[in-house]
Amino acid sequence: MENIRVNLPLDKEQLKTLRAGDTVLLSGVMYTSRDAAHKRLVACLEEGRPLPFDIKNQLIYYVGPCPASPGHAVGSAGPTTSYRMDAYTPQLLRAGLLGMMGKGKRNDKVVEAMKEVGAVYFGAVGGAAALISQRILSAEVIAYEDLGAEALHRFVVKDFPALVLIDSEGNNVYVEGPKKYAEPDTEE
Amino acid sequence: MRVIQAETIKKTIYDLILKASYDIGQDVYNCVKNCAECEKSPSGKVVLNQLLENYDIAARERVAICQDTGMCVIFIDVGQDVHIEGGDFTETINDAVRAAYSDGYLRKSVVRDPLYDRVNTKDNTPAIIHTRIVPGDKIDILVTPKGFGSENMSAIKMLVPADGEAGVVKFVVDTVKNAGPNPCPPIIVGVGIGGTMEMATIMAKRMTARSIDTVNPNPKYAALEEKLLEKINKLGIGAAGIGGSTTCLKVNIETYPTHIAGMPCAINIVCHAARHAHAVI
Ligand code: SF4
Numbered sequence: 001m002e003n004i005r006v007n008l009p010l011d012k013e014q015l016k017t018l019r020a021g022d023t024v025l026l027s028g029v030m031y032t033s034r035d036a037a038h039k040r041l042v043a044c045l046e047e048g049r050p051l052p053f054d055i056k057n058q059l060i061y062y063v064g065p066c067p068a069s070p071g072h073a074v075g076s077a078g079p080t081t082s083y084r085m086d087a088y089t090p091q092l093l094r095a096g097l098l099g100m101m102g103k104g105k106r107n108d109k110v111v112e113a114m115k116e117v118g119a120v121y122f123g124a125v126g127g128a129a130a131l132i133s134q135r136i137l138s139a140e141v142i143a144y145e146d147l148g149a150e151a152l153h154r155f156v157v158k159d160f161p162a163l164v165l166i167d168s169e170g171n172n173v174y175v176e177g178p179k180k181y182a183e184p185d186t187e188e
Numbered sequence: 189m190r191v192i193q194a195e196t197i198k199k200t201i202y203d204l205i206l207k208a209s210y211d212i213g214q215d216v217y218n219c220v221k222n223c224a225e226c227e228k229s230p231s232g233k234v235v236l237n238q239l240l241e242n243y244d245i246a247a248r249e250r251v252a253i254c255q256d257t258g259m260c261v262i263f264i265d266v267g268q269d270v271h272i273e274g275g276d277f278t279e280t281i282n283d284a285v286r287a288a289y290s291d292g293y294l295r296k297s298v299v300r301d302p303l304y305d306r307v308n309t310k311d312n313t314p315a316i317i318h319t320r321i322v323p324g325d326k327i328d329i330l331v332t333p334k335g336f337g338s339e340n341m342s343a344i345k346m347l348v349p350a351d352g353e354a355g356v357v358k359f360v361v362d363t364v365k366n367a368g369p370n371p372c373p374p375i376i377v378g379v380g381i382g383g384t385m386e387m388a389t390i391m392a393k394r395m396t397a398r399s400i401d402t403v404n405p406n407p408k409y410a411a412l413e414e415k416l417l418e419k420i421n422k423l424g425i426g427a428a429g430i431g432g433s434t435t436c437l438k439v440n441i442e443t444y445p446t447h448i449a450g451m452p453c454a455i456n457i458v459c460h461a462a463r464h465a466h467a468v469i
Contacts, residue, residue, distance in 0.1 A: 021430065023234050066255045069293040076252040076295075081337060081370060103337075103428070104369050125235050125428050126337060126372035127461045129255040131242040148308075149295060161238055163231060163430060173231075174369055177431020181229055182424030 008157070009057040010098040015120045018164045020171040024122070026160040030059045030101070032153040034080060037144050038088040045095055052143035052152060055092065059099035059122070064149040065133070074139040074155070078129030079103040082121075086110050093117050101162060104174075111170050121166040123173075128161070135160040190267075190325040192469060194275030197327065200467050201284035204331040205260060206292045208465040209252050212243040215401045216376075216437065216462050223374065223427075223434040232432030236374075239427070239460055254461040257294035258333035260285045260315040263394060267324035278317065286311040297336070318390060332397045332464035338371035344389055344454040356381060356453055357416060363455050364420050364436065369429020372459035374437050376400060377416070380454040383444035388454035391442040396456050397464035400438035413439045427460075437462075 006014065008028030018024070031053055033041065044051050062082055066075025082102030089100060090113035101122040114121060124132055136155050143152040166172045217240070224236035246253040262281060266272075275283075289296055289312040298313065299306040322328070343363045347355045360379060367375075378398075380391025403410040416439040426432025437460070446452065 021231055023231055064255065064295065066252050066257065066295045067293045069251060072251070075293050076255040078255050103372070123428065125238050127254045127459055128238045128242040130246040130249065130251045130253060131238055133251065134245060173430045177229070177426060178424040179431070180424065181426055181431045181433055183422040185419060185422055
């Protein structure tokens with residue numbers, strides 16, 4: 001299967017061509033954020049304060065990495081489950097965010113907002129954490145240092161392996177994929 | 189009577205935690221490898237090959253297979269002829285956890301209070317400890333760090349005798365189906381049938397760490413393991429939940445005598461980062 005190369009920050013025109021189920025390699029800059037940092041980002045938007053980074057066309061990766069051991073930019077860094085960020089994601093999308101990356105399903109409000117702005121939800125393979133960390137060239141905390149593993153990091157990545165889970169038209173691999181491979185249970 | 193120093197127990201558990209966190213078992217590795225060859229979905233194949241590469245990197249670089257290095261579950265069988273000297277048993281185990289999670293660059297994922305005061309204990313303690321007293325003068329230790337993506341998808345049901353095999357099959361298949369992508373498939377399903385409620389869940393946990401190259405010694409249960417595996421893989425969930433023929437690597441069942449009125453059934457799911465390590469002192 002052919003991997004599609006995707007540069008970060010994202011390009012809306014390219015996102016239109018990606019389809020749920022495509023495998024991609026991401027290269028460039030991404031930002032990390034989980035539950036607590038999301039809460040702060042949305043508070044910034046609501047209070048009209050600037051965000052700690054320019055969110056336009058960016059991708060946010062949901063991750064809480066292991067501590068880095070000597071000689072590594074970051075520890076194992078696989079995705080966390082995304083639905084906990086659903087409450088915040090539509091606002092970030094409307095502020096310019098174009099991509100999210102995590103694992104697991106999203107709610108309808110997120111999918112609606114994605115279609116509205118032409119965003120894509122990527123998935124990193126849950127548990128492929130050591131492999132992923134090798135594709136992270138540098139990791140730097142740019143805000144919310146007090147949150148520890150949940151601090152907002154800026155990652156520079158090269159050939160970061162990911163999948164398109166939900167594309168900009170709302171096609172969803174978690175719905176379509178299993179349908180395609182389910183076999184009837186003949187026994188009963 | 190044999191004297192064993194607390195320090196020896198600590199050292200053994202420390203090593204087992206690191207081994208489990210970095211080195212996947214050969215049984216799981218080989219099974220994922222075979223599945224990667226047979227997988228019908230091209231994207232599923234990509235995912236399974238990433239998992240293999242991930243296992244290789246973790247073992248080579250001595251880094252965690254998954255960033256969720258889990259809560260540390262420890263099964264300890266203490267020989268009745270053993271006398272432990274030089275430290276409190278529980279504290280010794282927690283000291284080992286503390287040291288391994290710090291030295292091993294493993295993530296600390298435990299909070300002090302489950303409901304109100306969810307503050308990280310910062311050293312991944314306390315461990316979950318299951319102790320049995322057994323004949324002999326050895327200590328048998330099984331360490332199995334457990335991530336919560338898969339732990340959260342586990343379930344227990346107090347089935348009744350009339351539910352029969354069909355009841356067990358339905359409960360297991362439905363639980364895996366509802367879990368979908370969340371437990372990071374391909375998974376191993378541990379099932380405990382019989383005993384009392386808590387007994388069933390402990391058996392299910394233990395079965396997540398039984399080698400997937402083994403089958404239940406009772407041919408009837410071995411056949412049920414096989415049947416459940418087939419049914420789960422027909423669901424089409426696939427690796428990472430994106431659709432495919434590899435959802436489950438193995439179903440392991442353990443049973444225990446139970447009450448005339450009951451048939452407790454517990455399901456504990458573990459992801460492909462099925463970490464466990466074993467030693468005998
Ligand atoms: S379910 Fe397993 S593989 Fe997935 S994130 Fe949790 S520990 Fe890692």
